[in-house]
Amino acid sequence: MKKRIVMLTTLITLLALVIAGGTMAWFTSTATSQDNKFTTGTVVIGVDENGFTEVTNWNPGDTSVKNVDITIASTKQTYLRADITSTWQEALDLGNVTLNFFNTTGVTNWFFYDGTPVPATMTAAAFEAKLLVTGNEFIYYKNIVTKTNSPVQLLESVKLAGNGTTDAYQGKTFTLRVEAQGVQASHEAFVDVWGIAGVAGTTNQIPVSGMQEWTN
Secondary structure, eight states: OHHHHHHHHHHHHHHHHHHHHHHHTOOOOOOOOOOOOOOOOOOOEEEEOTTOOOOSSOOTTOEEEEEEEEEEOOSSOEEEEEEEEEEEGGGOOGGGEEEEEOOBTTBOOEEETTSOBOOSEEEHHHHHHHHHHHTOSOEEESSOBOGGGOOEEEEEEEEEOSSSOOGGGTTOOEEEEEEEEEEESGGGHHHHHTOOOOBOSSSSOBSSTTSOOOOO
16 A cells, blocks of 8 residues: 555656646747837928018118028928018008018919918008908918928018108108918818818818818
8 A cells, every 4th residue: 555655656746747847848939029110290490581680771762671481391291371460660551561572473372361372562551451351360382391392482572662651650660570380281280270271172171272282
């Protein structure tokens, strides 16, 4: 009986060793992917006044250089719009100031919100009146841009009329301010960011009639 117990104990011990050895003998393998990185694009713009210095002795009939460009550092395709605000000290009439937009053979590549093109030359008064009619204070650039399109020209010069500039304007200051905005062209982001519905009827909506449509 004792011999059987010893043999049974030995057999159990051997089985335990076999089981333990079997647990340690499985083939295994582990694999890990590379770090898959997704870097976001950028929308970065600026306003370049090309070294403009204030004009301190502006005379009726003078045309003063006022080059305003929008610089583009965006990696993403970007829609542009600009807000040009003109004011005379003491709210004098803006009709005697002319804004000369950058243009190629009369085409500025900028549009008002109603889809009409911005002319090469326009008085500040007429410009402000047009914005009121459209119900939107911005003008919109025709083409989608990236940093390869920088800079985008906006203004060339400003002229003070010889006629209509009375003594009431002596010593008064005309102020011109430009604000530029950019938004990614993809996925109709302008709807949320700019709060405008855009123009329907195309594969992808566009902010203003005549603007380039985003396609990729």
